[in-house]
Amino acid sequence: MHCSVVADFFSILKKKKKNVFFCYAVLPQNIGTLHGLFLFFISLFPFTLILTTDNNYLFTKKKAKKFSFLVVWVQFFLARKKISNSTESIMDNAPAPSVYIKTSPRDSEVEKAQNINSATPFVTLPSLPVPISRGQCVVYDQEVLICGGLYTRDCYSYHVLEKKYKKICSYPKDVKLRGHSVVKRVNSNTNDTMLLSFGGYKNEKKHTLTMKYVSVWNGEKQTSNCNQWLPLMDKNEDKPIIIGGDEDDYDGMRSVIGGSNNHLLFITYRPKNIDVFNLDTFQYVNRGILPSDNWIYFHGFVSKTKSELTSTSTEANEKKSEMILFQRKTGLAIEYDEDSKSFDFRKLSVFDDMAPLSEYAHVCINDTILFFGGHGGPKLGVSKAIHKYSLKENTWVKFEHNLSTPLSDCVSVLSEDNTYVHILGGFNDHRDEMTIHVKTKATDWMDEKEKEKMQIYNREKELEKEKNRKKLQASHFFCCCLFFYLCCL
Numbered sequence: 001m002h003c004s005v006v007a008d009f010f011s012i013l014k015k016k017k018k019n020v021f022f023c024y025a026v027l028p029q030n031i032g033t034l035h036g037l038f039l040f041f042i043s044l045f046p047f048t049l050i051l052t053t054d055n056n057y058l059f060t061k062k063k064a065k066k067f068s069f070l071v072v073w074v075q076f077f078l079a080r081k082k083i084s085n086s087t088e089s090i091m092d093n094a095p096a097p098s099v100y101i102k103t104s105p106r107d108s109e110v111e112k113a114q115n116i117n118s119a120t121p122f123v124t125l126p127s128l129p130v131p132i133s134r135g136q137c138v139v140y141d142q143e144v145l146i147c148g149g150l151y152t153r154d155c156y157s158y159h160v161l162e163k164k165y166k167k168i169c170s171y172p173k174d175v176k177l178r179g180h181s182v183v184k185r186v187n188s189n190t191n192d193t194m195l196l197s198f199g200g201y202k203n204e205k206k207h208t209l210t211m212k213y214v215s216v217w218n219g220e221k222q223t224s225n226c227n228q229w230l231p232l233m234d235k236n237e238d239k240p241i242i243i244g245g246d247e248d249d250y251d252g253m254r255s256v257i258g259g260s261n262n263h264l265l266f267i268t269y270r271p272k273n274i275d276v277f278n279l280d281t282f283q284y285v286n287r288g289i290l291p292s293d294n295w296i297y298f299h300g301f302v303s304k305t306k307s308e309l310t311s312t313s314t315e316a317n318e319k320k321s322e323m324i325l326f327q328r329k330t331g332l333a334i335e336y337d338e339d340s341k342s343f344d345f346r347k348l349s350v351f352d353d354m355a356p357l358s359e360y361a362h363v364c365i366n367d368t369i370l371f372f373g374g375h376g377g378p379k380l381g382v383s384k385a386i387h388k389y390s391l392k393e394n395t396w397v398k399f400e401h402n403l404s405t406p407l408s409d410c411v412s413v414l415s416e417d418n419t420y421v422h423i424l425g426g427f428n429d430h431r432d433e434m435t436i437h438v439k440t441k442a443t444d445w446m447d448e449k450e451k452e453k454m455q456i457y458n459r460e461k462e463l464e465k466e467k468n469r470k471k472l473q474a475s476h477f478f479c480c481c482l483f484f485y486l487c488c489l
Contacts, residue, residue: 121401121445122438125422129156129165131433132425136182137413140193140213144413144422147182147197151433157216158422158437160415166216169228175207176200179251185262185279196265196279197229202249208232208242234282241282248273252297258321260338266323270297274343276336288343292330298409299327300371302364304391324348324369324391326362329355351396354387356380361412363421365442367391372423373407382406382429388445399445407434418442 132149139145144158145168153171158164171177180199187194193213200206209229214222231240243265244250253269257279264285265277272292276285290296304322319338325331331348360374360383371387384403389396403423410426420439428434 121440122404123440125158125437125439126163126165127435128425128437129167129435130154131435133409133427133433134178135411135425136180136197137411137422137424138182138184138195139413139416140184141215141416143215143217144415144424145195145213146424147195148177148180149425150178150409153177159217160420162217168213168216169211171197171209171229172207174205175209175229176204179249179253180207181250181253181255181267183255183257183265185257196232198243198255199250199253200244201251203246206242206244206248206250208240208244232282243267243277252299254299254301256301256303256323258303258323258336260318264321264336264338266303266321266336268296268299268301268325271295274334276341286336286341286343290325290330290332290334291345291347292327292332294328294330296325296327296330298359298375299325300360300362300369301325302362302369304364304367324364326350326354326369326371326389328358349394349396351387351389351398353385353398354396357383359408361407361410361423361426363412363414365414365418365421365446368446370412370421370445372412373403373410373426375408382408382427386445404438405429405434405436407436410434410436414442 128146130152132146132152135149136147137144138147140157142160144160146156146158148155148171153173153175155168155170156165157168159166177199179201180197182195182197185194185196186192195211195213196209197211198206198208208231210232211229212226214220214226216222216227232243233239234241244267249270250267251270253267255265255267258264258266261280263278263280265279267273267275267277268290269275272290272295274288274290276287277283278285302324304324321336321338323334323336325334326348329350331350333346333348335344335346336342337344354371356376356379357371357374361372363370367390369389369391371389373385374383375381376383384406386399386401386403387396388399406429407423407426410423412421412423414421419442421442422437422439424437426434426436
């Protein structure tokens with residue numbers, strides 16, 4: 001967490017007093033000399049300083065008014081001392097410790113949740129607000145966002161620390177969600193989180209909607225353009241964008257985001273199609289035919305992480321996207337080259353027990369794909385088995401542990417810190433729609449080599465976040481210095 005200072009312009013306008021304003025400062029984990037000099041400089045001005053660590057406040061806005069700046073300055077150096085002793089833990093891949101003046105009661109709950117007995121790998125969580133099958137989920141910080149399902153248009157946020165659900169919004173009444181996909185895209189410049197939902201039957205009206213998501217748990221009043229599904233618009237021509245033609249059947253489709261700038265949407269759907277859609281230009285880039293022996297629908301489709309694409313990072317490799325697809329007896333490694341706009345397909349082995357299955361939940365963790373449940377047709381029915389595929393070894397494993405109940409058409413999602421896999425909803429073997437929600441530790445399903453790779457990936461991901469925070473810090477620092485200078489004039 002880096003230093004980010006934002007002046008409250010509204011309090012200046014409201015009070016109409018010169019050099020009187022509030023300043024909010026996010027306490028960094030690696031406070032340096034530059035930050036110290038900066039805080040000493042701004043301490044020369046009459047104002048109230050509020051220090052926060054994430055959502056845990058050293059001083060609330062109300063209490064800060066009662067303290068002198070000297071007290072806050074002492075707290076600043078005490079916090080700095082605590083943080084300097086813990087910075088090495090990031091390189092050891094330990095979770096970055098937060099600085100708390102007051103211990104949160106939720107900390108002990110998190111620790112208990114992490115100490116899961118491997119003999120019982122699943123932790124039962126509060127049931128879903130409504131039964132959901134063929135749902136779509138993405139993660140946002142400490143939230144699991146549930147975006148509709150086969151028989152529900154409602155969208156919810158599940159907070160992993162609060163262990164509660166909150167309704168976000170509902171899809172428009174004219175939108176059919178039988179065959180829809182939801183993907184998340186983060187704007188690297190503004191850090192805004194955008195959700196894209198699209199889908200529809202063949203020869204029926206399709207939807208393409210977008211949502212700017214702002215957490216429903218922060219207690220702030222939402223603006224009119226947040227947390228609601230709105231048509232995706234081409235601002236240049238002021239017209240709605242629809243992904244998919246009338247002849248495209250998106251029932252049971254799967255999609256992932258890839259590309260060198262995370263700007264390409266890859267869509268796989270029946271009978272054996274794969275499309276590439278540019279999310280920056282709103283144009284189709286390419287369409288291909290999958291070399292499959294069977295139709296592609298309700299299948300497994302994941303994108304390989306960039307750290308797993310190649311052992312060396314070159315500009316040419318960054319222009320290539322790699323994906324993995326499984327559907328019954330078909331297994332494919334798919335590579336797409338942005339420069340030549342071409343596909344390359346390589347067949348993968350499929351475990352005999354997996355060959356009859358589809359409609360399973362699946363999630364990719366580094367070079368491992370986990371499969372939960374599935375439907376094996378009239379003969380086999382609904383499965384509660386759990387399988388693992390190793391991308392590097394091209395090998396399969398069937399675990400002794402099973403789901404507590406047979407499930408098909410459920411959905412799974414990996415937490416943002418790669419710690420837990422959440423499994424939600426689905427149908428049981430009686431075709432009843434379920435409200436089940438369980439989680440399991442990702443490392444419980446890995447061997448020692450896979451755990452080591454996951455630690456390396458988490459460390460690289462943390463370092464990448466640090467670089468992004470530094471960029472935001474530099475821009476905030478410049479803006480604040482400029483603002484302070486203008487206040488002194």
